[in-house]
Amino acid sequence: MTGNLSLRDRAILLGVVVLALYGLAVVLWFMKFDRDWSKSIKSYESAVKTYRREAALIAKRDALQAQYEEEQEKIPVLPEDSPSDTHWMALLTGLAEKHHVSISGKKPGKEEQEDVLSKLEVEVEWTASLSSLVKFLYALETAERAMFDVRSIGVATSGRNTGYLKGKMTICCAYLREEGKDK
């Protein structure tokens, strides 16, 4: 078919074919390379972000260490083998009685270990006036030689216009065992 074409025509035809292939290749390749580009650019940006975040954290080493030591001082320490549930239940009961919170049920969980920190969760069913509840909660937060944290609480009115509230709360008692104190 191309036998009758002059050199110029053949060259033009070849050029057109090459250009068409060029365009097709660029389109196809660009679609692939676009993904590769995005992926490689995102990888790089992620690596930079990670490095900066890590470097920033390393720069805060002394401040974090000081802060941790300060917080650690507030954590109560129990002897290594002493039972924790009786210790904390007694303390909780005492605080509840002191602030006129009636505890109808207590259910201690198992002692759990989170890194160096030990914790014991106690589920409590209670009834109290609003002021007693507030005082009790405040007492839990400010108790000495103890670190109580109310993980959850449900408060609802107790019947119609009785002025009393009732509900459940989960109190977490955090502490250190003597062996893990200085870790």
Add this chain to the structure above:
Amino acid sequence: MESGGGFARQAAEAWSLAAESVAPDTDDAALDRPVPPDGASADALPQEVADEAQPAAEMLAQAFHEASQTFKTREFVLSVPLSRLLVRVVRVPVDERDDIIDTAQKELEAVSPFPDGSLAVGVETVAETDREIVAAVAALPAEAAGDISEALTAAKVCVTRTDVTAFGRLRAFWPQICAKEGVSRRLVLMNLDDGWDIVVLDDGAPVFLRGLGAEAKTSEELARDVTLSLLQASGLSKPIEEVVVFSETKVDDAVLDRLATFGPVRLAEMSGDEFESAEGVAQRTVEGATCDVTPEDWAVALREARFKKKMIVGISAAMAVWLLVMGVFFGVPFVYGQLTARQTAQSRRHQAAYRAVKSIETKLKMVQGYSDREHGALMLLKRISDELPAGARLREFRYTRGDSVFVQGDVEQDSVVYDYKNALFALRDGDEDGAKLFPGGVELSGLRQNKFRLDAVLKDPEEDEAPVRATARRRAK
């Protein structure tokens, strides 16, 4: 090839310029351009041309090759001696100016010894009056240029223009030819490397041109050829007022004596520059002389060579662009890969220190998780109670640290619930210390018959784990 009156006027101007000897206007730089060897002469050919053992085409090819190397070009202007050309001077009426090429074509085809061959005719107007145009027409039959074609092909060079050597010589020698003024008919004889050329000039315009070939001529033979030439020119009626002789070799006295029978002989001095006639051709090319007898196959070869050159440049440019595009396509991911690897290596170098600090931070957050009072149950209960609008009663409060707050109550007017929500929104956005009471948001999830229910999410959306909507969780339960 140009045709019609335009070309004729241009040619006429070129000849008049030549006649006025305006050589000083010549572009000197142009004269320095590559000047090809005379096609049929040995002007620019090496001495070996004289060696008859070597075929002429081969010698010519070698000369082309050397010239190509010297002048760094593959395109030449060539001039061909009269002995290879069909040359006529034609006269056409002025009103047939546009038909001058056809006339020339017919004229030359009539005298061509190669009736089957097509002729590429070169036309140059040499004189013009009110009534007629005098034009020198020439053609180079392909059969007479076979050796040149072979040489051009062998040397891989092309011809952009083919002139008549005699025209170049006339251009170069014009000041000497016209040295004597007031001459009407002048006979010019040029004995150069390719033998005798005879030109009859009437009032400065060539009316007859003839090449006698390279063979040596006796005085009688030369006189006979001159007589025949004058007869062909316009008869012997018009007297020869001057015979101008150019010769690069000494002319025999017998020849000069015999020529003197036609008219007073003047032996013009030559500069001794062997490229003088080539310079004449170069000048004519610069001045835009129209006579071009380039055969069609040479012109085709030139067009193809130029096109090939353009094609090669185009393909090279396309390849370069292609390489550039590929370089960018492959290079960008590669460069980013390298940068990422370098960044990762930097991270790896401080991993030990990072892990140590991360451990401290983790422990700190863990401890703070139990000692944080700002987001504790008591503080939340206080803030929600503080913001409770007048006339509203809180019926239920549920709190889970780090997860959600749920509030339900009664109101006297529905609108106050929205005020309440707005107040909680303010707490969501943080107070003066920047602490956010409800990092995740506050949602009014139910309102009917003076009862309201509000959900708030306590999980910080900036944390890795997505916020958990308390309502959704409760509904799931």
